Amino acid sequence: MTDFTAKKVLVLGGSRGIGAAIVRRFAGDGADVAFTYAGSQDAATALAADVGARAIRSDAADRQAVIDVVAGEGALDVLVVNAGTLVLGDPLTLDADAVDRMIDINVRAPYHAAVEAARQMNDGGRIIVIGSVNGDRMPFEGGAAYALTKSALQGMARGLARDFGARGITVNIIQPGPTNTDMNPADGPMSATMHGFMAIKRHATGEEIAGLAAYLAGPEAGIVTGAMHTIDGGFGA
Ligand code: NDP
Numbered sequence: 001m002t003d004f005t006a007k008k009v010l011v012l013g014g015s016r017g018i019g020a021a022i023v024r025r026f027a028g029d030g031a032d033v034a035f036t037y038a039g040s041q042d043a044a045t046a047l048a049a050d051v052g053a054r055a056i057r058s059d060a061a062d063r064q065a066v067i068d069v070v071a072g073e074g075a076l077d078v079l080v081v082n083a084g085t086l087v088l089g090d091p092l093t094l095d096a097d098a099v100d101r102m103i104d105i106n107v108r109a110p111y112h113a114a115v116e117a118a119r120q121m122n123d124g125g126r127i128i129v130i131g132s133v134n135g136d137r138m139p140f141e142g143g144a145a146y147a148l149t150k151s152a153l154q155g156m157a158r159g160l161a162r163d164f165g166a167r168g169i170t171v172n173i174i175q176p177g178p179t180n181t182d183m184n185p186a187d188g189p190m191s192a193t194m195h196g197f198m199a200i201k202r203h204a205t206g207e208e209i210a211g212l213a214a215y216l217a218g219p220e221a222g223i224v225t226g227a228m229h230t231i232d233g234g235f236g237a
Pocket of ligand 1: 018020039
């Protein structure tokens with residue numbers, strides 16, 4: 001556990017999966033946590049009540065909504081951008097609108113959220129974005145557009161780390177490998193293939209990813225910035 005008492009944390013995309021685990025971790029460690037969701041109202045309401053967080057309905061595909069929700073939280077200590085979607089398939093037949101919506105959620109939203117957060121963020125603040133090991137490695141067909149979105153975050157983190165470094169604000173990307181969520185269930189049809197790429201042949205848990213987020217947001221990580229933090233059971237090794 002890390003003591004986040006009196007720290008103000010916003011998680012974009014916190015109703016389910018990795019985001020929900022991050023909400024639970026920060027709230028359990030004493031932070032004042034708000035999180036957004038788009039579709040899963042029941043899950044969001046239940047989580048908020050369970051851990052004492054605030055749930056805000058806000059679609060990450062809507063740039064102005066992203067900016068407004070971040071601005072509305074005021075001076076944050078920690079921003080975590082977790083909301084993401086996965087569109088896989090043959091690039092020759094994939095729906096172009098679905099690909100563009102994924103780019104809006106996975107790339108545009110993190111950029112605008114990070115910039116907006118930095119306007120009011122306290123010195124020493126932390127910006128953490130959930131990327132993917134697929135930003136480094138795309139070992140199967142059909143993942144080009146998703147990999148594009150996750151590798152774009154790498155350049156963003158390197159650049160924004162320099163833009164905000166004078167204020168002690170750090171910008172980091174967490175790159176999970178297969179993690180047991182609705183997006184990628186451990187008992188899903190692709191699991192055996194994915195485990196074949198891994199040194200430790202199992203899905204991660206959301207709690208394991210949340211532990212890395214807590215480290216990056218905590219007092220020991222003040223000099224860690226502009227970096228990609230892969231947590232993937234050796235998927236990319
Ligand atoms: P899930 O699909 O299980 O959960 C996604 C979360 O993001 C939900 O809380 C969802 O909220 C929210 N979300 C999705 N779209 C929007 C939107 N338009 N606006 C606001 N919130 C949104 O995904 P995971 O937990 O598996 O993934 C979380 C992140 O981790 C993603 O960025 C993903 O790319 C990344 N990742 C996941 C891996 C895995 O194996 N699971 C591996 C590597 C990276 P709601 O349901 O309310 O819409």
